[in-house]
Amino acid sequence: MKKQFLLAGAAAGLALAASSAHAQSMDYGSLQELFGEAVTTSATGSPQRSTEAPADMQIISADEIRRSGETSLPGILQRVAGIDVLNHAAGQSDVNVRGYNQASSPRLLVLVNGRQVYLDHYGVTIWATIPVQLDEIRQIEVVKGPNSALFGFNAVSGVVNIITYNPKFDDTDVLTVRGGTNGAASGSLVSTFKLGQALSARLSLGGSRQEEWALTAPLPTRHEVHDPHSASANLDVVAQLAEKTELRMEGSWSNIQEDSRAAGATYAVVKTITSSGKATITSDTNLGTLQAQVYQNQLTAKYSIAGGIYWKNTITVASLQDLFKVGTAHTFRVGGEYRHNTLNVAPVNTSDVSYDVAALSGMWNWEVNDKLTTTTALRVDRMSLERTGPFLPRAPNANNKLWDRDITKTSANVTLAWRPTEADAFRLSYGRGVQAPSLIELGGLELPIAAGPMTLDIVGNPNLKPSIVTNYELAYDHDFAPIKAKLGVRLFSQDWKDIKTGISTATLDFFPTATTNGGFTQINGSNSKLKGVEIVASGRVTPELGWRADYTLTDVEDAPFAGVNTASRSIAFQQTTPKGRGNLGMDWEHGAWEADANLHYVGDFQFYNAVTTKLTPVNAFASLSARLGYKAQNGVTLAIAGQNLLRERQDQTSGLQAERRVQFTVSKTW
């Protein structure tokens, strides 16, 4: 306790020693124009130039998003070096960084302006639920490797932070209408309003529909899939409360339907409604830039499994942070966060499982000299579990007191950056991330299944441990300025502990007794190691013609615990992670015309068969996406774009075959 007081006192002392730092919230556009490069806060919480951020980060600009011709966030992310995307169905994909991807990928934390859009029921991002139109995105920041010292649980393989335009600084007005093959149709409207000197707002609306990919295998059947569609709305309001204090309020809603492999290898229809409200007050004071934030996300998700099942998940997050500079070389961030997360226990829905998390975090960035910078970030999370309500008759683990437990875990990021010349940069980094069990893993599903004369129960596991990842990385970047080209090389190594499994009905986790049924649950089933290398290069041949190329090689070695079959437990990452993936892209612009293309390659891997659920080979494949655009008069742009252009149908996973799709787009800006 004495140490805690000392730490608190030291933090307060540092804050008091901080020099006066008067400012407004961050104006990404002006800072980007000033420095001639993207700026970000996703590495440390402090504003930084992208080339100086102490993290392995790639930033996708609004122009790159527009010119990609992609219609979904996973399609855009697929072009980032080292990103793995499993395209299971039209409009449904799972995304992860450098291997360990899976159905319902839980290791990539996804946020919009810092608000979590990762869904805690399964621990998954359902990309179509993200209530953001592509036209309102300023940039997508992709952090590779664990960063839970800043963002908390589940930022383990990486972080995707989607930054939208800020209505206070950015006047964004775009109408886009798109139609294409296979019944594809979508539209979006983004409009910014200035309501006097002190109030700015941006409203966005959008919707889309398309036909599901063709059913060319025995499963899924026509009854097991529906055509995907989505609708969403978002309102972003910034109010200048005082000269140095502003309030930003964001509200959103989405309603989507898609075909998911959330239940494992097989397909199920998922329908979700999400809504959120967020308020952030930022004030520049003599103690630094103070930010207080509170938000709540609500999710209703219905799955066509077990005869129909639904979950309602509510997460409430409140945080407070101070960002300040001490002297000329030291930047600090100190923060605290509280979150409450609750889920009904389906399908009976008479019980709830929940947890509270209290967290303290800090960051210290020290510019040792012009060439050397160190960054250290630490975060301690304490999670307190709870379960209330009755259990299934004869269920194993039928004691709410089993949930009365606390989990305390520490996350860390340490980076040493050295820039010996203007053209060379080295970065050595260590990261330790924590992946929390999802609410369903902790007990959000209690499902009896008939097994001959017996009943067996699928139940949660209150004793599940978080998975821990340790990541080491050495990065080198060189700027070949005379030929306008850049080269980056990354060497990385990951060590995963206590990877959580899926449910396996091949092995009983609970044996039947005189008073309880047998049953199945999730367990900590494996450790795993990954080694890899990534090469990224880009350049411009002429001012009009650019190119980029990347290749990421990974090698995964699983070390399952005694008695665990990684394939039947859905954690066979050694088999399901392709060794190689890469991109080759070009962009060209001449007058009113612009053309872009990206060839995406994925090496051989195996995945769970939709019919047998066994591991099945997926052969290496290449897919081409391209766009041709023409900027007409009065802010009108016409474009034709397509995905999977090389083949009419292609096996990209073990499930539905990805189809060639072509869209024609008309957009108008004003």
Add this chain to the structure above:
Amino acid sequence: MSIRFKKLLPAGSMILALAAPMVGHADPAKDLAVAGRALTFLENGPTGRAVLGVVFDPAKPGSVAEKNAIMAALGAGYAAGAVTLTGKAIEASAVGGASGVAALYVTTGVSYGPVGAAGKAKKLVTIGSDPACVSSGACVMGVSTDPKVDITVNRAAAAAVGATFKAAFRMMIKEV
């Protein structure tokens, strides 16, 4: 040296040349663009139309050339974010009597000590492309753009003229 290695020499030289960092050289127009935008990150900084005093030494050809380049870039008005800058050429010896300017741009070659002192007396932000001007404390801010944008602020000089930069900006620049 074998013939084989001799053949490799030109290719090796080219690789070394490509790998070498590009030698920076000042571009007054680019420096002006950065300086103008940087002024918009001042608390209560200039907005709308503002006059930038371009300080030069008529005895130094380099200084005169830079002044001419800056004045040409400013033209009838140079928009940099929320501010549109116009220029007013000021001989270094006349800075003490200068009026109607929002900030001073000190060209390379000017004896910046007296100019800095005059700027402080008038509570004017002084900006220079010569790193020595800011490190000495004569200039509040130093800017360079080649091979990349670098901005340095001298905290003591800024405090002396009552200049405070916005927090996000401060965290992204060098301070001395």
